[in-house]
Amino acid sequence: MTPQDASRRAREICGMAPIVPVLVVNDASRARPLAEALVAGGLPALEVTLRTPAALEVIAEMAKVKGGVVGAGTLITPEDVRAAKDAGATFGVSPGATDALIDACEAMDLPLLAGAATATEAMKLLERGYDMLKFFPAEASGGAPALKAIGAPLPQVSFCPTGGVSPSNAMEYLSLSNVVCAGGSWVAPADLVASGDWAGIEALAREASTLGR
Incomplete structure (x- = not known):
């Protein structure tokens, strides 16, 4: 997969809804x-972070859900990429970017939403052909004002800010x-997931799906 194709697909996935749920799931x-519940609420693109022992099994289960597009977050190594792809992930998300990680995603045809927090990092990824990036950690890196400032000299690069984004600042x-x-x-708050309150999660998803629209 070429960087251009990867970015094109990542942009399509990001464009499915205004919010991509970032999921830490302990119980498959x-x-x-x-x-x-999330797909029914209008959030079809799902990022499952590889932060729990159950993450790969979670990806495999979510990949069976009709209408959902499941990706793996916290990709750090080529081994992560292979495991995520084998589990059924159709896109990847990383907190940053290394040549080894990018090479692995390209070799395995896994569209990557690579992380960048500075203009230099964004420029390096753009140099490799990536123009759809993750801005992380968003709030700790200056929030919406910083991302707006980065956009002035780099209008050709688009972002999915993650990290500290909440209902109170999402519209910024x-x-x-x-x-x-x-x-x-x-x-997908932990307490609602633990209690199996899928109706409550669907309601939160439906509210999030209307942001900015």
Whole structure:
């Protein structure tokens, strides 16, 4: 997969809804109903972070949900890429970017939403052909004002800000011309997942799906 094709596909996925749920799931038995609730609420693009022992099984279960597009977050090594792809992930998300990680994603035809927090990092990725990036950690890196400032000299690069994005500040990001969507974890709070309150999660997803529209 070429960088241009990867960015094109990443942009398509990011454009499916204003919010991409960032999911940390400890129990694979919760995966499928959680994904069904989020998709029913209008958030079809799902990022499952590789931060729990169950993450790969969670990806495999969510990949079975009709209408969902499941990706793996926290990709750091080529081994992560292979494991995520084998589990059924159809896109990847990384907190940053290394040549080894990018090479692995290209070799395995896994579209990558690579992380960048500075103009230099964004320029290096753009140099490799990537123009759809993750801005991370968004709030700690200066928030919407910083992302707006980066966009002035780099208008050809688009972002999905993640990290500290919440209902109270999401619109600050979504109103920027260089933002396609934002990543957020609030649509699947741990307490609702633990209690199996799928109706509550669907309601949060439906509310998030209307942001900026």
